[in-house]
């Protein structure tokens with residue numbers, strides 16, 4: 001699940017603009033004309049409360065001057081979050097990027113006295129501006145994958161939930177990791193799933209105990225209680241939520257930078273809170289999730305790759321190489337445990353091994369973060 005309250009999730013890494021420096025108002029041509037904006041969170045507002053921009057790639061560096069009262073900044077397109085950054089604390093800036101389309105966005109910093117502002121985006125003269133047909137093709141390549149994974153998720157979850165309903169604990173355990181892997185592959189855009197993401201994938205404590213449902217609720221019943229008594233309704237709602245998710249996929253409106261940022265955010269989450277054993281804390285099938293997250297991030301990158309300019313070929317090959325390294329690192333832990341979906345259980349790794357794996361994932365996330373910042377234009 002993405003965006004758990006109270007947990008440090010670095011949706012967008014501070015490293016995004018390390019290559020060009022955050023103080024340049026507009027960057028050099030090497031960076032594909034990304035516009036840069038500084039936003040300050042204060043107790044009063046997200047300042048400036050009115051920002052003017054041109055369509056195209058833009059990066060925002062957010063600093064906190066609010067004594068920590070306000071720590072989040074969002075850019076809303078209608079009701080939908082186009083981009084956001086969380087956990088901005090005094091002294092630590094956060095930078096994120098997105099491709100702006102002509103029109104008016106709302107800026108939002110929950111907790112401030114005046115919590116909303118305006119971002120007005122003028123049409124840009126550039127032929128490669130936002131919403132180009134190359135962008136649309138990239139998005140539709142990625143959405144095709146999401147559709148196919150969501151379709152597979154419907155069937156895999158039906159089988160898993162069926163075993164729960166039938167009271168077959170061993171069978172349900174053997175299907176848990178493989179059925180949820182289809183969800184983990186599309187997690188780069190889980191924020192777009194709204195309420196369905198926590199319903200499907202919240203960990204214990206992420207939501208109120210009464211509302212806790214989904215995969216991890218069933219995981220706890222299977223591995224801790226070793227009984228699925230009373231879990232029929234939970235299994236049924238999981239199937240219903242996933243069926244609903246599958247129906248909503250074709251209507252999702254995505255943009256390339258959102259896909260790139262989502263993949264980076266997910267990889268950051270992998271090292272911050274998945275390679276710590278927190279995601280699958282009862283079944284210890286974390287490596288299956290991590291492998292699925294890396295798979296999904298790779299498809300996201302490959303869908304976006306044609307948007308990278310020729311001059312970013314070196315960046316693209318660095319990312320390819322880092323994917324190879326991450327996959328090789330994971331393949332060391334392939335195993336035939338009956339519940340691990342092809343991987344050993346989390347506890348089989350030493351702390352040094354999880355640290356090394358997490359470094360490999362970070363080494364992939366860093367160049368990938370530059371795709372959102374400069375490449376997708």
Ligand SMILES: [Cu+2]
Pocket residue numbers: 001002184187201279
């Ligand atoms: Cu998850």
